[in-house]
Amino acid sequence: MNDQEFEIINRETKKQKTIDFVKKNKNIFFVLILSIIFCVIGYFSYEMYLNNKRSNLANKFNNSVNSHKIGNNENILNNMVEIINSNDKTYSPLALYYLLDNNLISSIDEINKYFDIIIYELSLDQNLVDLNIYKKTLYNADSLTENELLNMIEPVLKNENIWQSHAMYLLAEYYYSKGEKEKSLNYFKSIVSKTDSNSDIKLEARKRIQRDFSE
Numbered sequence: 001m002n003d004q005e006f007e008i009i010n011r012e013t014k015k016q017k018t019i020d021f022v023k024k025n026k027n028i029f030f031v032l033i034l035s036i037i038f039c040v041i042g043y044f045s046y047e048m049y050l051n052n053k054r055s056n057l058a059n060k061f062n063n064s065v066n067s068h069k070i071g072n073n074e075n076i077l078n079n080m081v082e083i084i085n086s087n088d089k090t091y092s093p094l095a096l097y098y099l100l101d102n103n104l105i106s107s108i109d110e111i112n113k114y115f116d117i118i119i120y121e122l123s124l125d126q127n128l129v130d131l132n133i134y135k136k137t138l139y140n141a142d143s144l145t146e147n148e149l150l151n152m153i154e155p156v157l158k159n160e161n162i163w164q165s166h167a168m169y170l171l172a173e174y175y176y177s178k179g180e181k182e183k184s185l186n187y188f189k190s191i192v193s194k195t196d197s198n199s200d201i202k203l204e205a206r207k208r209i210q211r212d213f214s215e
Contacts, residue, residue: 053086053088054088054090054091057083057086057088057091058091060079060082060083061079061080061083061091061094061095061098063079064076064079064080065098068102073104076104077099077104077105079095080095080096080098080099080104081095081114083095084096084114084117084118085117087117087121087122088122089122089123089124092117092118092122093118093122093124093128093132096111096114096115096118099111099114100139108139108140108143111139112136112140115132115135115136115139118132119132119133119136126159126161127161127162127163129155130155130156130159130161130163130164130167131163133152133153133155133156133163134153134156134163134166134167134170136152137149137152137153137156137167137170138170140152141170141174146174146178149171149174150171153167153170153171160196161196162196162198164194164196164197165191165194165196165197165198165201165202166198166201168187168188168190168191168197168201169187169188169191169201169204169205171183171187172184172185172187172188172191172205172208175187176208176212181212181213185209185213188205188208188209188213189205189209191205192205192206192209
């Protein structure tokens with residue numbers, strides 16, 4: 001038997017072993033293939049569900065805003081609350097902001113509850129989390145004690161992003177309104193000294209220092 005014949009026999013043997021293995025385990029292969037098919041179908045079905053859900057939320061939000069603009073306020077609050085509770089990363093925050101901007105809800109506890117949904121349940125990017133913590137603190141600032149204010153805004157102060165300078169400016173204004181000018185000045189100076197402070201906030205901080213703290 002030459003090498004070529006040996007190679008042919010060896011190849012046929014491997015082929016037969018493969019066929020025998022597949023036949024022996026055909027039920028396993030069948031279940032595996034079926035599982036893959038169901039996973040693919042499930043994935044695309046879920047994607048379709050999410051797209052339809054978002055489309056419905058978009059329509060509900062836009063229709064509610066349009067109805068409100070023409071004076072039909074009957075369902076605006078309920079619709080926006082439903083959108084907030086849907087835990088959608090785009091439309092839940094937009095619905096809360098619309099309620100706030102148009103003074104459509106007066107309960108501080110209820111508004112804070114909706115802010116907590118946005119902050120803790122939506123898994124937003126950190127910048128957006130800090131934005132909403134800042135907005136929540138700004139909304140509550142007049143009714144908070146100093147410690148409550150600091151505790152609420154603290155997560156934003158720890159993060160090096162654009163909202164940190166906004167948080168510092170809020171604290172600077174808070175202390176200035178309380179007559180604690182040294183604390184206020186320290187925050188204004190911190191804004192000016194930080195290279196990554198928001199440019200508009202930094203400009204306003206310089207103006208406040210020159211106007212209210214110059215000798």
